[in-house]
Amino acid sequence: MIKASQAYELLIEDVIYKKEDMFKPENKWVLHCVFTAIASQRIAQKLGLDSNRAMAMGYLHDIGRKISHPNHAIEGYKYLLNEGLKEEASICLTHSFIDNDITMTAGGGPETQEKYEYINNFLVNTPCTIYDNIVQMSDLFCLETGFTTMENRLLDISKRKGIYPNSLDHFKKAMSLKERLDTMLGCDLYDLFPEIKKEDKERINEDRNELMTLLSNPQKKL
Ligand SMILES: [Fe+2]
Numbered sequence: 001m002i003k004a005s006q007a008y009e010l011l012i013e014d015v016i017y018k019k020e021d022m023f024k025p026e027n028k029w030v031l032h033c034v035f036t037a038i039a040s041q042r043i044a045q046k047l048g049l050d051s052n053r054a055m056a057m058g059y060l061h062d063i064g065r066k067i068s069h070p071n072h073a074i075e076g077y078k079y080l081l082n083e084g085l086k087e088e089a090s091i092c093l094t095h096s097f098i099d100n101d102i103t104m105t106a107g108g109g110p111e112t113q114e115k116y117e118y119i120n121n122f123l124v125n126t127p128c129t130i131y132d133n134i135v136q137m138s139d140l141f142c143l144e145t146g147f148t149t150m151e152n153r154l155l156d157i158s159k160r161k162g163i164y165p166n167s168l169d170h171f172k173k174a175m176s177l178k179e180r181l182d183t184m185l186g187c188d189l190y191d192l193f194p195e196i197k198k199e200d201k202e203r204i205n206e207d208r209n210e211l212m213t214l215l216s217n218p219q220k221k222l
Pocket residue numbers: 032036061062139
């Protein structure tokens with residue numbers, strides 16, 4: 001695994017030329033990667049794991065957005081393979097699918113049969129590691145503006161992208177992943193992130209209930 005600093009350099013290469021570029025609307029995804037990297041590092045460190053590895057994977061998980069937003073998972077994977085980074089490339093395909101299960105994703109999942117098969121063939125042959133889980137979790141509560149709760153983020157995603165038949169199961173899976181990490185950490189994962197706004201934390205139950213109601217009435221949006 002490359003150093004986190006190298007992963008960051010690769011992330012911003014050909015995208016961020018000067019400091020101000022980081023705040024351009026089209027580069028919001030880069031800041032999301034930065035926060036995902038910080039969150040992944042923090043969780044790994046608390047778990048006594050390799051925090052450099054977690055941070056590097058956090059930086060790289062959405063790198064395919066350099067090439068294509070809708071196809072960022074596959075494009076990111078190919079991009080890193082092309083850079084000779086096979087081990088690093090994996091997170092591009094695993095980060096959106098909790099426990100490397102193709103059905104456990106937000107936004108419905110791969111839109112075409114071809115994409116579905118490409119990603120699924122990879123996932124079924126790739127055992128999920130704790131590092132995959134850490135980035136999968138961090139991706140769910142990191143925005144381009146910082147940290148929030150996954151309840152808040154998933155509510156936002158559901159309102160923006162619509163509700164899909166797998167959305168309820170995905171939310172339940174996301175909650176069980178967080179519970180698993182809480183147990184491993186010996187504390188509430190959100191306690192590692194005092195930066196999360198007080199109102200977001202206070203709204204967790206409300207957001208959770210709103211999500212459960214929304215997701216229990218699936219209406220596929222194409
Ligand atoms: Fe992401």
